[in-house]
Amino acid sequence: MKNFRLLKAKNRTCRKFRPNRFTTYRNGLAALMLWLVSVQAQAELMITISEGVESAIPVAVVPFKETGVVPGGDRLSDILRDDLTLSGEFNTLAPAKMLSLPSRGDDVFYRDWRLLGQRYLVVGEVTQQGDRLNARFEVFDVASQQRILGETAGAPVASARSLAHYISDKVYEAITGVPGAFSTRLAYVTLQSNNGQLLYKLQVSDVDGKRARVRLESPEPILSPAWSPDARKLAYVSFETGKPVVYIHELASGQRTAIADFPGLNSAPAWSADGRSLLLTLSKDGNAEIYKMDIASRSLTRLTNHWSIDTEGSWSADGRGFFFTSDRSGGPQIYHMENERAEPRRVTFGSRYNARPRPSDDGRYVYYVHQREGAFHIARTHLETGEETVLTRTQLDESPSVSPNGRMLIYATKQGGRSVLTVITSEGGSSYTLPASEGDVREPAWSPIVR
Amino acid sequence: MSLSMKTKAFAMALSLGLVAGCSSTGDTGETGDAYGSDVSAVDQQGGTVYGGAEDAGISAGGLTDAERDRARAAAEQAAEEAKRAITTFYFDFDTSEIKPAARDVLIAHAAFLAANPGQQVRLEGHADERGTKEYNLALGERRANAVQRFLIVNGANRGQIETVSYGEEKPAVMGTDDSSWAQNRRVELIFK
Structure with a gap:
């Protein structure tokens, strides 16, 4: 009997430091006995800001005025301030340095904020009514003395963090013109070792590592989580049966389907934009090749045909072609096929090891793992000019995943012998690190923006 | 044991x-x-x-x-x-070439499999932690397949051999140095 647990989602809030409460059900799914468990997970990732940002935009987020009994825990304006800092594009002012604490436009003295060198100012008010939190927030351009955003938003008290991330998205968009990605989620795999017993956990959390929830536990490896375009499902590779099998896992219900269980490799799932098909790497016909599987019918179309390793397929932004890794030139390099029948065209030439392409949604760049002088970094190539930029200074970097607004990049790297996640801007600036509270964390996947 | x-x-x-x-x-x-x-x-x-x-x-x-x-x-x-006490075979970075020193030992394993048709063996392919997980998964498979082919050419039956790749997921030793990496790029023969 395989010893793994499937963790079922329920729409619940998480409070830190509460012990897990397990509710166990029995369920016979396929031939396997699955233990369905709903869990109140503790936050398993912590945040370390590892670099200061000099070019960042100075912005002051005034603590929101609170009316009524506002629940304890992190305040909305604190979460907002943290989100803006984490983006790497903002330098936020500590409330202790503020000369005044306005909560509405009428109370704003622009001179105060000019003196403090601030370019933008965010003020607001939060009110609790019954089990709902309502927030009113405004953004001001200090130089032009204009209000550039004024909105209200509400959410159940239990979803205070969601409300805060929503406000962050709006504030970010008002200032940069690009939708924020703070309401998105991260999927990743943690690995702990207890007396030599390994335990892999597939988890999903907010982008700041909070509200982490375990979705699958297994003593065997889990890798390559990939979000469906509606962010409701994950496809991933699990070795729980002793070999790699690709599963589709519906997060809300915990329902899983083994979608690819052929002899040999079943790996590297990547969703199409319409959510109807997956790119997969299968070796059932001899060696690693890329196939497209129609999920409803399970029918397969083989897209590559070469004696070399072809893997890590990822649809290009236009949805017609795809990028992949192939070692047909003697070592792994990034290739692109313009459509499903086109000749592969090599994209990377800068070094002898380039792998795991992830194109940006705007179609301008492809991000990948790049070896240079013995170290493995994350690099990107501008697809029109072919210009290659190395974005990271860490070594042994893996698994780049671009945020859906194209402004941030998360990847896995090693720090002090442990695997951690690091977030940088997609230009390579600034970073924060998300280590697991214990053990390793790897294989990050950034969810799409859910509307 | x-x-x-x-x-x-x-x-x-x-x-x-x-x-x-x-x-x-x-x-x-x-x-x-x-x-x-x-x-x-x-x-x-x-x-x-x-x-x-x-x-x-x-x-x-x-x-x-x-x-x-x-x-x-x-x-x-x-x-x-x-010879058959040796069941782990090592590879250079990003290659699946069986080293000359391993050939005699693998031939002994193939002869043993040929002489014992009921004997099953599982070949587990592995890579070191450098590079990407999915590419390493394919590389581990290619290593296991290389050993499988060698065993078959030397007398083993295809039906006796099962292969699986773990890529970089199951290192033999922890460590971020050349020596650890060398020990992790391997195929293990597991007789059942």
């Missing part, structure tokens, strides 16, 4: 050095060293360590012909079994 196997392998290698030395050419050093060099080649790659390479061919006087024949047969069997 594995300790006693190693002790056995060590004893067999010793006996091989002793008897092979006296029975063929009488030159104790040469044949003993020839085997020993194979072993030490595996050692350099971080493999199962045992001490057969030491000069064990000390004295060969006073054996009768019958004793020699018996000893030779025993030695040959012991040599084959000693």
